[in-house]
Amino acid sequence: MxxxxxxxxxxxxxxxxxxxxxxxxxxxxxxxxxxxxxxxxxxxxxxxxxxxxxxxxxxxxxxxxxxxxxxxxxxxxxxxxxxxxxxxxxxxxxxxxxxxxxxxxxxxxxxxxxxxxxxxxxxxxxxxxxxxxxxxxxxxxxxxxxxxxxxGGTLEHRYSVAGAADDKLIDRTAQRFWEAVKRGDKQTVASLVKYPITIYTKKGYKKIRHAESLVRNYDVIFTPGYVDAISKAIPKNMFVRDQGIMLGAGDVWFGPDGKVIALNNF
CATH class of the missing domain: 2.40.160 (Porin)
Structure with a gap:
């Protein structure tokens, strides 16, 4: 893993x-x-x-x-x-x-x-x-x-630690993803992911290579508990490290361009 x-x-x-x-x-x-x-x-x-x-x-x-x-x-x-x-x-x-x-x-x-x-x-x-x-x-x-x-980082540029050049872009994209997950908008969620991506769940892991595949597997990935965990997180002032920007307790990670690079449904 x-x-x-x-x-x-x-x-x-x-x-x-x-x-x-x-x-x-x-x-x-x-x-x-x-x-x-x-x-x-x-x-x-x-x-x-x-x-x-x-x-x-x-x-x-x-x-x-x-x-x-x-x-x-x-x-x-x-x-x-x-x-x-x-x-x-x-x-x-x-x-x-x-x-x-x-x-x-x-x-x-x-x-x-x-x-x-x-x-x-x-x-x-x-x-x-x-x-x-x-x-x-x-x-x-x-x-x-x-x-x-x-x-690390600063109040003005907190996401620089992950290589992000534009904090506002990160927040906008994270909020768009968060809102799409809450309303079950599969197409928008899929459009905000960087492919290929490996999805981790309690049953194991699965590599998703394109948006169409994520949409087909959406209900398996975004279970009610996972949606609830994401919904309770705040997509603002997020934790950041060199590997990415974290939403919730490691449930979702964003890259420096704002795209989702990890989905962890444990």
Whole structure:
């Protein structure tokens, strides 16, 4: 089985181990970043009961820059803030005109309040607190985010690590694929794949050499569980490495031109 098989599907396990080591050797011993750090910290979670969001931040000393998006909108909102006393933070959200439209006031807890990490001692793996709307709104909601990965690249050009020249192209193509899978548009899905491609499923693997073959095998590949996994992922601010750009937990990988290069239905 190639590196796009079980290795990639289980990559999140290796990532978790690497992340724990990275934080363990932090120069500060807390959630501030090194002055010259260029790592992107990618978080996933919710605001309120069910508003699914993805957030990416960089932390240089105690200064925070970043962006986040809602799964329902897929438009990045700029973030600026600071780490206070190593474990608390205040992060403001800005619209395109520079007006504050929201605030994340919270902490990096040492224990996960929702138990995702069990009783493990945490450093920066979880962000919890209160999100409040800007302006004259008094809306306040709890938020809970967990660290998904740390990657290279920059906020302006995160996918360069995979050789991509145009981040907007990657996002547009990934979103088009994601939307097509959700509505069962076989032709559009097939048109966004780079051939030949090897499809991995619980029953083994199959090489697909052209779009017509993928359409014929579509229902075998895109099972209800696989469609659900893809649908729950956010095709924005995705994990990236030198081999490609990942949607979900290794379910789909995109190449530097935005085409799908791996489908892993395990």
């Amino acid at each position: 190639s590196s796009w098989g079980r290795i990639e599907k289980n990559a999140r396990i290796a990532i978790a181990i690497i992340l724990s080591l990275m934080f363990a050797i932090s120069a500060f011993g807390d959630c501030r970043g090194d002055r010259d750090s260029h790592l992107l910290r990618n978080y996933d979670g919710t605001i309120g009961d069910n508003a699914h969001v993805r957030m990416t931040i960089t932390v240089n000393d105690d200064a925070i820059r970043g962006e986040y998006c809602y799964a329902s909108q897929l438009m990045n909102i700029s973030l600026r803030g600071r780490v206070v006393d190593g474990s608390r933070f205040v992060i403001d959200a800005f619209d395109s005109s520079g007006r504050i439209i929201g605030r994340f006031d919270g902490e990096f807890p040492t224990k996960d309040p929702r138990g995702k990490f069990g009783d493990s001692e945490l450093q920066c793996e979880v962000m919890v607190g209160t999100w409040s709307a800007g302006g004259n709104s008094f809306e306040k909601l709890p938020f809970y985010l967990t660290l998904e990965s740390q990657t």
